[in-house]
Amino acid sequence: MPSPKRAGPLPSVDEVLRVETGRIAVARFGHAATVSAVRAGIGQLRAAPVASGSDRPDRAAIALAIASVALQALEAADVPRLRRVFNLTGTVLHTNLGRAVLPEVAITAASTAMRHPAALEFDLASGGRGERDSIVRGLVCELTGAEDAIVVNNNAAAVFLLLNALAAGRETIVSRGELIEIGGAFRIPEIMARAGTRLVEVGTTNRTHLNDYAGAIGPSTALLMKVHTSNYRIEGFTKEVTARDLAPLAREKNIPLVDDLGSGTLVDLTRYGLVRERTVQDALSEGTDLVTFSGDKLLGGPQAGFIVGRRDLVQLCAKNPIKRAVRLDKVRLAALEATLRLYRNPDTLAETLPTLRFFTRKPPDLLELAQRLVPALSLRLPAFAVTPRACASQIGSGALPTETIPSVGLAIEPREKKTSGRRIEALATAFRGLPIPVIGRIDKGALLLDLRCLDDEAGFIGQLGALALPSD
Ligand SMILES: *Cc1c(COP(=O)(O)O)cnc(C)c1O
Numbered sequence: 001m002p003s004p005k006r007a008g009p010l011p012s013v014d015e016v017l018r019v020e021t022g023r024i025a026v027a028r029f030g031h032a033a034t035v036s037a038v039r040a041g042i043g044q045l046r047a048a049p050v051a052s053g054s055d056r057p058d059r060a061a062i063a064l065a066i067a068s069v070a071l072q073a074l075e076a077a078d079v080p081r082l083r084r085v086f087n088l089t090g091t092v093l094h095t096n097l098g099r100a101v102l103p104e105v106a107i108t109a110a111s112t113a114m115r116h117p118a119a120l121e122f123d124l125a126s127g128g129r130g131e132r133d134s135i136v137r138g139l140v141c142e143l144t145g146a147e148d149a150i151v152v153n154n155n156a157a158a159v160f161l162l163l164n165a166l167a168a169g170r171e172t173i174v175s176r177g178e179l180i181e182i183g184g185a186f187r188i189p190e191i192m193a194r195a196g197t198r199l200v201e202v203g204t205t206n207r208t209h210l211n212d213y214a215g216a217i218g219p220s221t222a223l224l225m226k227v228h229t230s231n232y233r234i235e236g237f238t239k240e241v242t243a244r245d246l247a248p249l250a251r252e253k254n255i256p257l258v259d260d261l262g263s264g265t266l267v268d269l270t271r272y273g274l275v276r277e278r279t280v281q282d283a284l285s286e287g288t289d290l291v292t293f294s295g296d297k298l299l300g301g302p303q304a305g306f307i308v309g310r311r312d313l314v315q316l317c318a319k320n321p322i323k324r325a326v327r328l329d330k331v332r333l334a335a336l337e338a339t340l341r342l343y344r345n346p347d348t349l350a351e352t353l354p355t356l357r358f359f360t361r362k363p364p365d366l367l368e369l370a371q372r373l374v375p376a377l378s379l380r381l382p383a384f385a386v387t388p389r390a391c392a393s394q395i396g397s398g399a400l401p402t403e404t405i406p407s408v409g410l411a412i413e414p415r416e417k418k419t420s421g422r423r424i425e426a427l428a429t430a431f432r433g434l435p436i437p438v439i440g441r442i443d444k445g446a447l448l449l450d451l452r453c454l455d456d457e458a459g460f461i462g463q464l465g466a467l468a469l470p471s472d
Pocket of ligand 1: 397
């Protein structure tokens with residue numbers, strides 16, 4: 001809004017607060033915030049040129065203009081920073097877009113937990129104190145075959161807690177091929193240093209043998225650790241010692257074997273037509289003593305981290321003071337419990353768990369969806385060609401990093417090729433500027449909207465009118 005020209009003396013703050021728009025602003029945003037917004041508005045006007053002659057606005061008109069400017073500023077500052085978006089990037093578990101979308105049952109459970117008191121650490125049978133981890137322990141053990149389980153804030157916290165509880169002041173042996181960086185600042189060597197354990201690297205980047213581990217074991221060895229190479233794959237002349245091969249050595253030396261699975265899945269994904277990923281059950285049955293994994297990657301629940309396996313070791317983690325600093329709150333615990341419960345019926349999981357529903361959507365269905373969307377988009381974007389395009393979705397969050405899933409997207413490209421690079425960027429910006437921002441990706445000269453994760457077709461189409469097109 002252009003700032004209004006001012007007449008001689010400006011209205012006072014009180015005068016502005018008394019006009020109707022001012023009163024609305026006070027009712028919605030409170031007296032203090034409105035006063036400062038009005039002061040800012042008056043300040044802007046003071047700097048504006050003084051109008052002359054017959055178009056001099058009167059004092060009431062200026063008060064109204066200031067109130068409107070103030071209300072707009074208050075509204076703009078009130079837009080939530082955490083915005084819902086359409087994830088049409090093709091990466092289903094997109095870390096920067098919040099990873100898993102939660103199942104309805106989890107949403108219901110979480111809102112109940114938010115709205116009411118809950119028996120979080122309260123034993124309803126005895127009326128005495130209960131234990132937070134007992135809420136999901138039974139389910140986790142049933143689903144994974146583990147003896148015991150605890151949950152914490154995320155998998156990074158699970159790994160940190162485990163290393164501190166079981167290996168502080170002593171050594172942890174890891175293969176050089178598994179010294180991963182997950183992103184952010186999560187690097188295994190640094191996490192180890194912070195957790196107070198000394199990293200002992202064995203093998204080489206591409207090849208590690210059983211006798212490398214055996215040779216490194218000494219009186220200070222606390223753990224043998226395996227780390228899932230979540231976001232890369234070493235191929236070619238390689239040798240990895242599997243947990244199955246490492247377990248007998250760990251037994252013989254009486255040193256716990258732990259495995260950071262990263263994503264961690266509870267079901268055999270081939271059952272849903274996906275590539276096989278080692279499950280938590282696999283890791284435990286191969287002789288791993290403790291397994292850590294995330295709640296919001298392949299599992300499809302809220303952000304959380306699990307430590308599951310041998311009871312004595314799990315309990316050492318549970319009793320470590322860091323556990324208290326990284327424990328889960330009741331809201332996420334409620335959502336996690338509801339999500340885990342869905343796994344008791346794997347037959348319906350592809351419908352009940354959004355993450356799996358997205359993974360299993362078939363290209364012919366996505367093509368149909370694409371064709372339904374073309375007319376509305378073409379109408380709105382006459383200067384662009386909108387066509388369905390075969391593409392490849394990714395799982396994301398470091399799960400199955402080299403696997404893709406055949407998908408279908410909408411490719412939007414300028415009909416006029418001359419300045420196409422800039423115009424595609426501008427179009428992507430316009431989509432991100434929608435009331436519910438649409439995030440796509442740029443692919444082979446087009447803005448590509450991968451439709452795998454589009455759930456709300458009506459919501460997507462309904463807001464296209466608000467698309468602020470790049471000017472031609
Ligand atoms: C993702 C990942 C982590 C971190 O898990 P968060 O739940 O994001 O904290 C740790 N280790 C591995 C191997 C991972 O893939």
